[in-house]
Amino acid sequence: xxxxxxxxxxxxxxxxxxxxxxxxxxxxxxxxxxxxxxxxxxxxxxxxxxxxxxxxxxxxxxxxxxxxxxxxxxxxxxxxxxxxxxxxxxxxxxxxxxxxxxxxxxxxxxxxxxxxxxxxxxxxxxxxxxxxxxxxxxxxxxxxxxxxxxxxxxxxxxxxxxxxxxxxxxxxx
Numbered sequence: 001x002x003x004x005x006x007x008x009x010x011x012x013x014x015x016x017x018x019x020x021x022x023x024x025x026x027x028x029x030x031x032x033x034x035x036x037x038x039x040x041x042x043x044x045x046x047x048x049x050x051x052x053x054x055x056x057x058x059x060x061x062x063x064x065x066x067x068x069x070x071x072x073x074x075x076x077x078x079x080x081x082x083x084x085x086x087x088x089x090x091x092x093x094x095x096x097x098x099x100x101x102x103x104x105x106x107x108x109x110x111x112x113x114x115x116x117x118x119x120x121x122x123x124x125x126x127x128x129x130x131x132x133x134x135x136x137x138x139x140x141x142x143x144x145x146x147x148x149x150x151x152x153x154x155x156x157x158x159x160x161x162x163x164x165x166x167x168x169x170x171x172x173x
Contacts (some may be wrong), residue, residue: 001025001081001150001167003057006065007072007138008085008125009130011092013098015110017085017160018065024168025063030056031110032066039114046070065110067134076141081150083163084138089131096127 004021005059006014015031021028035052036044044140053071056064057078064075076082087095096119099108103117142151154160 002027002061003079004063004081004083005057005075005079006063006083006085007067008091009134010127011090011095011161012087013095014065014085017083017164018063020164021167027058027061029063029065030063033110033115034112036066036068037112037115039051039112041115054094056116065134069134072141076145076149079149081152082145083152083154084142084143085154085160086131086135089128092130093127096123097119098148109138116133124173 001021003017004025004027006018006021010074012062018029018031021027032053035048035056038044050071053068053074056062057074064079100117100119105116106170107115137155142153145151152159153164154163
């Protein structure tokens with residue numbers, strides 16, 4: 001496990017897992033949100049965004065958390081391990097609301113400085129429809145990856161704890 005890609009809905013636990021794996025494996029961690037968003041929630045232009053992700057993916061070792069479908073193939077090509085966190089919509093929504101309350105009007109540690117925590121209807125819609133719009137396509141995409149890549153589809157806390165435990169004990173490194 002030298003290049004780990006973590007994907008899933010908002011509130012699935014991508015950043016939390018990424019930090020845990022960083023502590024275990026001592027790999028550099030890159031939160032895509034920190035590279036995509038500019039202060040004030042301004043999106044990075046596509047002409048700047050793709051080269052950034054390409055440069056991150058070319059690095060020798062990394063943990064990258066975030067979806068960003070337009071650059072997913074760049075990361076999938078280089079990743080040796082892909083972790084898809086699947087959580088029910090109600091759980092993702094609960095976690096997102098809890099996170100919003102915790103960080104309200106401040107910047108989360110995994111975000112760009114100047115992007116204060118917020119919650120709006122567009123984001124609510126994104127969270128509520130993520131599984132409906134993306135789950136089957138993500139599963140299909142992952143099923144087509146070469147067998148040389150490790151793919152973990154995490155559906156519950158037990159599977160997540162097992163992955164962390166096995167990684168900690170060097171069983172899957």
